[in-house]
Amino acid sequence: MAERYSATEQGENPGLGFADIVRQHQAMVFSIAQHFLTDRSAAEELAQDVFLQLHATLPTLKSEDHVKFWLRKVTAHRCIDYQRRRRVSQISLEDAPEQVASTHSGDLFLEKRVRQLIATLPEKPRMVVILRYQEDMSPEDIAVALAMPLATVKSHLQRSLAMLREKMTRTIGEVVI
Amino acid sequence: MNPPNEDMKHIDEFLKTALRREEAPPGFAEGILARVEQQPTVKPKEEHVPWFHLFSRPLVRWAAFATVFASLIAGSIHYRNVRREQAKGEAAKQQLMLALHIAGSKLQLARSKVNGIQTSQPDHERETNRSRSKS
Numbered sequence: 298m299a300e301r302y303s304a305t306e307q308g309e310n311p312g313l314g315f316a317d318i319v320r321q322h323q324a325m326v327f328s329i330a331q332h333f334l335t336d337r338s339a340a341e342e343l344a345q346d347v348f349l350q351l352h353a354t355l356p357t358l359k360s361e362d363h364v365k366f367w368l369r370k371v372t373a374h375r376c377i378d379y380q381r382r383r384r385v386s387q388i389s390l391e392d393a394p395e396q397v398a399s400t401h402s403g404d405l406f407l408e409k410r411v412r413q414l415i416a417t418l419p420e421k422p423r424m425v426v427i428l429r430y431q432e433d434m435s436p437e438d439i440a441v442a443l444a445m446p447l448a449t450v451k452s453h454l455q456r457s458l459a460m461l462r463e464k465m466t467r468t469i470g471e472v473v474i
Numbered sequence: 475m476n477p478p479n480e481d482m483k484h485i486d487e488f489l490k491t492a493l494r495r496e497e498a499p500p501g502f503a504e505g506i507l508a509r510v511e512q513q514p515t516v517k518p519k520e521e522h523v524p525w526f527h528l529f530s531r532p533l534v535r536w537a538a539f540a541t542v543f544a545s546l547i548a549g550s551i552h553y554r555n556v557r558r559e560q561a562k563g564e565a566a567k568q569q570l571m572l573a574l575h576i577a578g579s580k581l582q583l584a585r586s587k588v589n590g591i592q593t594s595q596p597d598h599e600r601e602t603n604r605s606r607s608k609s
Contacts (some may be wrong), residue, residue, distance in 0.1 A: 315507075316503065323502050327497075328493075328495040328496045332493055341499055345502070345505060345509065348506045349506065349509060349513070352510050352513075412492050415493070431495060
C-alpha cells in the first residue's frame with residue numbers, strides 16, 4: 298500500500314480503515330505490552346492508548362509496514378515509560394517461592410517460569426528480548442525501533458540470554474535444558 | 475550437560491514459545507473504536523506560516539518592491555531639499571558676517587575720526603584767541 302492513510306478515509310464511515318488496522322495488529326500490541334508488563338489490565342489499557350495515538354497519527358503514516366513499525370516502536374517506548382513510572386517491585390525469582398517442576402504440567406510451568414525470568418530483566422533488555430523472540434525482529438530493526446545503537450542491542454541480547462540460561466539452569470535444571 | 479550451542483537452541487525455542495503472541499481480550503477492538511468515537515473531532519492544526527512567506531505572492535512582492543523604491547526616491551528628494559536649505563542658510567550667514575564686518579570697520583573709522591577732531595580742538599581755540607587779541 299503506497300498511499301498514505303488519510304483522515305478522509307474515515308470520513309463517511311468513521312473508523313472503517315482504522316478498525317481493520319486495530320483488528321490486524323491488536324494481538325501484536327497487546328502481547329508486547331502483556332509480556333513486558335506482566336499485568337493484563339495494564340497491558341490492555343496501554344494497548345488501547347497506543348491505538349488511540351495511532352488514530353491521531355494515521356494520516357502521517359505511509360504504508361502498512363510503516364504502521365506496523367510505528368506500532369511496535371510506540372508500544373515499546375510506552376511500555377518502558379509506563380514501567381519507569383510505575384516502579385513496582387519486579388517479580389524476583391529469589392523472593393518468589395521456589396517451585397518444583399512437575400512432569401504433568403511441564404510445558405505450562407516452563408512457559409510461566411520463562412516469562413517470570415524475562416520479567417526480572419531490566420527494562421530495555423527485556424524489551425529487546427520481547428521484540429526479538431515475540432516479533433522475530435532483527436537486531437537492526439530493534440535498534441531502529443528503540444533508538445539505540447546496534448551494538449547495544451546485541452549486547453543486551455547476549456547478556457539477557459546468558460542470564461536467562463544461567464537462571465533457567467539453576468531453577469529448572471537439567472531436566473528441561 | 476548439554477553443549478552450549480544445544481543450550482542456546484533450547485533457550486531460543488523456550489523463549490519463542492513463552493513469548494508467542496496472545497489474543498487480545500474479547501471486545502478489545504470494539505472498546506478502542508468506541509473510545510475513538512467518543513473523542514471530539516480534532517481540528518487539524520493550522521499551519522503556522524512565517525511572516526516572510528507573504529512575499530511568496532508576486533503581487534505582494536511587487537508592492538513591497540514599489541514601496542521600497544518610492545521610499546528611496548522620496549528620501550533622496552527630501553535629503554536634497556534639506557541640503558539646499560542648509561546651503562542657503564550658510565550663504566546668508568556668510569553675508570551677514572560680511573555685513574557685520576563692514577559695519578564694524580566703518581564704526582571703527584568713524585570713531586577714529588571723532589577722536590582726531592577732539593585732539594585738534596585746543597589748537598583751533600588757540601588760533602581764535604590769538605586773532606581776537608590782535609584786533
